[in-house]
Amino acid sequence: xxxxxxxxxxxxxxxxxxxxxxxxxxxxxxxxxxxxxxxxxxxxxxxxxxxxxxxxxxxxxxxxxxxxxxxxxxxxxxxxxxxxxxxxxxxxxxxxxxxxxxxxxxxxxxxxxxxxxxxxxxxxxxxxxxxxxxxxxxxxxxxxxxxxxxxxxxxxxxxxxxxxx
Amino acid sequence: xxxxxxxxxxxxxxxxxxxxxxxxxxxxxxxxxxxxxxxxxxxxxxxxxxxxxxxxxxxxxxxxxxxxxxxxxxxxxxxxxxxxxxxxxxxxxxxxxxxxxxxxxxxxxxxxxxxxxxxxxxxxxxxxxxxxxxxxxxxxxxxxxxxxxxxxxxxxxxxxxxxxxxxxxxxxxxxxxxxxxxxxxxxxxxxxxxxxxxxxxxxxxxxxxxxxxxxxxxxxxxxxxxxxxxxxxxxxxxxxxxxxxxxxxxxxxxxxxxxxxxxxxxxxxxxxxxxxxxxxxxxxxxxxxxxxxxxxxxxxxxxxxxxxxxxxxxxxxxxxxxxxxxxxxxxxxxxxxxxxxxxxxxxxxxxxxxxxxxxxxxxxxxxxxxxxxxxxxxxxxxxxxxxxxxxxxxxxxxxxxxxxxxxxxxxxxxxxxxxxxxxxxxxxxxxxxxxxxxxxxxxxxxxxxxxxxxxxxxxxxxxxxxxxxxxxxxxxxxxxxxxxxxxxxxxxxxxxxxxxxxxxxxxxxxxxxxxxxxxxxxxxxxxxxxxxxxxxxxxxxxxxxxxxx
Ligand code: HEM
Ligand SMILES: [Cu+2]
Numbered sequence: 001x002x003x004x005x006x007x008x009x010x011x012x013x014x015x016x017x018x019x020x021x022x023x024x025x026x027x028x029x030x031x032x033x034x035x036x037x038x039x040x041x042x043x044x045x046x047x048x049x050x051x052x053x054x055x056x057x058x059x060x061x062x063x064x065x066x067x068x069x070x071x072x073x074x075x076x077x078x079x080x081x082x083x084x085x086x087x088x089x090x091x092x093x094x095x096x097x098x099x100x101x102x103x104x105x106x107x108x109x110x111x112x113x114x115x116x117x118x119x120x121x122x123x124x125x126x127x128x129x130x131x132x133x134x135x136x137x138x139x140x141x142x143x144x145x146x147x148x149x150x151x152x153x154x155x156x157x158x159x160x161x162x163x164x165x
Numbered sequence: 166x167x168x169x170x171x172x173x174x175x176x177x178x179x180x181x182x183x184x185x186x187x188x189x190x191x192x193x194x195x196x197x198x199x200x201x202x203x204x205x206x207x208x209x210x211x212x213x214x215x216x217x218x219x220x221x222x223x224x225x226x227x228x229x230x231x232x233x234x235x236x237x238x239x240x241x242x243x244x245x246x247x248x249x250x251x252x253x254x255x256x257x258x259x260x261x262x263x264x265x266x267x268x269x270x271x272x273x274x275x276x277x278x279x280x281x282x283x284x285x286x287x288x289x290x291x292x293x294x295x296x297x298x299x300x301x302x303x304x305x306x307x308x309x310x311x312x313x314x315x316x317x318x319x320x321x322x323x324x325x326x327x328x329x330x331x332x333x334x335x336x337x338x339x340x341x342x343x344x345x346x347x348x349x350x351x352x353x354x355x356x357x358x359x360x361x362x363x364x365x366x367x368x369x370x371x372x373x374x375x376x377x378x379x380x381x382x383x384x385x386x387x388x389x390x391x392x393x394x395x396x397x398x399x400x401x402x403x404x405x406x407x408x409x410x411x412x413x414x415x416x417x418x419x420x421x422x423x424x425x426x427x428x429x430x431x432x433x434x435x436x437x438x439x440x441x442x443x444x445x446x447x448x449x450x451x452x453x454x455x456x457x458x459x460x461x462x463x464x465x466x467x468x469x470x471x472x473x474x475x476x477x478x479x480x481x482x483x484x485x486x487x488x489x490x491x492x493x494x495x496x497x498x499x500x501x502x503x504x505x506x507x508x509x510x511x512x513x514x515x516x517x518x519x520x521x522x523x524x525x526x527x528x529x530x531x532x533x534x535x536x537x538x539x540x541x542x543x544x545x546x547x548x549x550x551x552x553x554x555x556x557x558x559x560x561x562x563x564x565x566x567x568x569x570x571x572x573x574x575x576x577x578x579x580x581x582x583x584x585x586x587x588x589x590x591x592x593x594x595x596x597x598x599x600x601x602x603x604x605x606x607x608x609x610x611x612x613x614x615x616x617x618x619x620x621x622x623x624x625x626x627x628x629x630x631x632x633x634x635x636x637x638x639x640x641x642x643x644x645x646x647x648x649x650x651x652x653x654x655x656x657x658x659x660x661x662x663x664x665x666x667x668x669x670x671x672x673x674x675x676x677x678x679x680x681x682x683x684x685x686x687x688x689x690x691x692x693x694x695x696x697x698x699x700x701x702x703x704x705x706x707x708x709x710x711x712x713x714x
Contacts, residue, residue, distance in 0.1 A: 043445075115534070128705060
């Protein structure tokens with residue numbers, strides 16, 4: 001009556017072993033991609049005050065845009081905003097093929113997203129936080145970046161572009 | 166047949182839950198096809214203008230009524246039924262249950278008023294600094310607290326039963342329902358804290374700003390286990406009812422079924438960062454750890470898949486089913502309740518694969534907030550869960566009302582139409598997501614949509630149209646059933662698949678609550694504690710509110 005062990009059917013045991021192995025394989029694959037291949041997700045960068053980040057002259061986002069750090073290496077300060085008109089500032093950046101760009105994106109109002117089409121860049125933009133991601137553009141073309149988080153009625157028209165020449 | 170007679174008062178209470186649930190589904194789902202049509206370029210919102218101002222107001226109604234109201238009311242009703250019927254005893258405290266139910270109803274009304282007035286177009290995730298009218302937050306709080314109160318009522322009923330039955334194993338459907346109710350109590354602490362410490366005081370003007378990252382963290386503390394709160398009631402039906410309905414099957418393994426429910430309790434909360442993989446401000450190591458545990462919570466789902474399929478197969482073979490897969494044809498597909506739930510289960514298989522993909526840490530980079538995500542959860546919550554609940558209602562409503570199911574043939578057709586519509590809808594949404602289409606955008610109007618998306622956008626509309634037909638059939642069948650003049654001859658038999666093993670052989674440690682509850686809390690503290698502590702220590706209530714809809 002008071003068995004302490006679970007009775008497990010042999011098929012079921014095999015199934016459980018297979019499931020377990022499968023999940024371990026997935027977990028390993030993800031770990032390898034994360035640490036081995038260096039595919040990374042956003043990390044804490046810095047906190048800012050959303051009330052002043054777009055206006056304070058000491059804030060890089062009071063003058064958003066592209067800064068060349070060294071030959072072919074850029075920092076892009078981008079402001080994602082819903083007020084007044086659902087847009088990214090600047091709306092377009094133009095860079096030569098092969099450029100390595102580090103994006104620093106923040107919002108002075110509500111939450112937004114930032115996804116550069118046909119690349120691995122896709123992250124949240126939160127007021128009060130800076131999202132940072134580095135990416136190398138090795139092929140010429142126009143890469144739209146679009147807003148992927150609901151930010152009000154103009155959410156669907158909020159986009160910009162990286163033009164790689 | 167002499168089954169336990171659920172007292173009339175309990176039946177009424179359960180029936181009221183199901184009624185509110187179906188009304189919510191009716192209005193909520195009405196917007197689903199409209200959204201799908203909008204993707205395809207067929208705009209119906211112009212006709213709704215006097216009532217609904219925008220796509221997003223409609224999307225808020227759709228998300229809140231479907232994902233929060235339909236599910237929560239159906240679930241609380243179904244769990245209450247399982248506890249009462251499983252333990253063969255009335256609720257210990259009917260008043261408590263009624264208070265809980267009415268709190269939830271008042272909460273829905275309180276939240277609905279600002280939504281309908283376009284004062285709370287914040288979608289069902291209500292991420293600040295989008296700022297809704299305070300009544301919206303009060304309403305949500307009442308729904309959550311009401312569901313807690315109902316949960317306490319279930320625990321009291323269990324305790325009373327336990328006193329009368331010291332050494333017995335808790336009957337499975339009651340056991341699994343109590344675990345589900347407990348999971349809900351633990352995980353809703355996240356949104357409760359979010360609303361009570363930030364959103365409500367902020368919407369009332371008591372504080373000037375909020376911390377959006379902390380708000381998201383609280384939200385997803387609840388948000389992921391929320392999906393298990395939706396799913397587990399469907400699992401209860403698949404484990405312990407469906408095998409019986411589908412062909413007199415029995416539950417393959419009582420102990421492992423219980424073990425998997427405990428694993429859900431322990432594992433489903435401390436993995437919420439997998440919704441925040443691409444948030445700034447959270448160190449990758451925490452995201453990584455949560456992603457590893459996320460794979461862990463797949464394990465009990467795999468166990469569920471085995472037990473459910475084995476139980477179905479056992480019944481089918483007993484009825485002469487043969488072959489590796491041909492036995493599936495021997496299942497009782499003519500019963501609409503069976504057809505709905507089997508089709509729900511089939512689509513859930515694909516939903517599960519999509520879920521594994523989302524959960525994969527860095528794969529998520531590509532998919533986050535794309536149309537892939539609604540594609541995924543319309544297979545899970547909008548089909549595996551919703552179509553299963555619909556299937557349950559096909560026997561539960563006749564059981565509760567004593568009225569015959571109207572035209573079972575149409576009910577079966579409804580399930581198949583949903584299945585077909587959802588395959589088309591969900592497949593095209595998945596593909597659009599992989600092509601880079603964002604979610605929460607009426608895509609036909611977006612300026613950046615390339616030519617190659619168009620054929621898929623059309624399919625979204627097509628799927629939506631088919632789903633609209635299915636939803637309409639469901640509502641007609643339900644309406645005709647509750648007003649049916651034809652009554653059932655004797656009380657509808659509640660389908661219960663007995664366990665193949667003697668439940669008494671189930672080890673006692675699977676029927677003991679304390680270790681599992683402490684275990685869950687400990688794991689949550691380990692996985693969430695340090696990061697939450699950090700975020701709260703550095704809290705900056707600097708984000709003022711915006712109404713930009
Ligand atoms: C009648 C069939 C349905 C259709 C055609 C449909 C269609 C859609 C569409 C097109 C979207 C919007 C995608 C976007 O703009 O991102 C959506 C969102 C959603 N649907 Fe459905 N849906 C249906 C039923 C359901 C059901 C039954 C549920 C849940 C039980 C559900 C839950 C949701 C949720 C939670 C969202 C997300 C809302 C948001 O992003 O805020 N849907 N649906
Ligand atoms: Cu935006």
